[in-house]
């Protein structure tokens with residue numbers, strides 16, 4: 230098993246509506262998202278391709294994913310507070326940076342979204358990439374892998390979610 234890792238940090242505000250505590254107030258975190266891609270060693274031949282995936286490409290995928298949330302307020306799309314924000318035109322005053330999610334923006338739901346979107350990006354990335362023959366390809370097939378994402382909401386609290394991608398023909 231080979232595992233390659235990269236991570237990104239982003240700042241965002243959120244709230245958990247109806248939560249019986251202070252997390253129902255809008256508050257901010259410096260999130261740390263650690264991405265681990267795990268590959269079966271039998272799929273890898275380093276004598277032909279000396280690396281699995283260029284770290285620059287890996288980081289680009291991650292940065293594109295977390296930039297959607299960086300310096301924004303992430304809210305559940307049915308959060309009633311949104312209506313009052315829009316009524317007050319806060320989204321245009323000073324750039325409120327409101328981003329909505331289909332689910333309540335807990336670390337669990339955010340990490341699930343990161344995993345789902347990472348797989349979509351990974352699966353579509355290789356064919357676009359100039360060095361595709363050098364990375365994440367095994368012949369004409371994109372390498373299978375399992376992605377683990379650990380999202381730290383605070384320096385000491387994190388959630389990890391993983392999903393397997395079975396590879397596909399490009």
Ligand SMILES: [Zn+2]
Nearest residue numbers: 243252256258
């Ligand atoms: Zn929070």
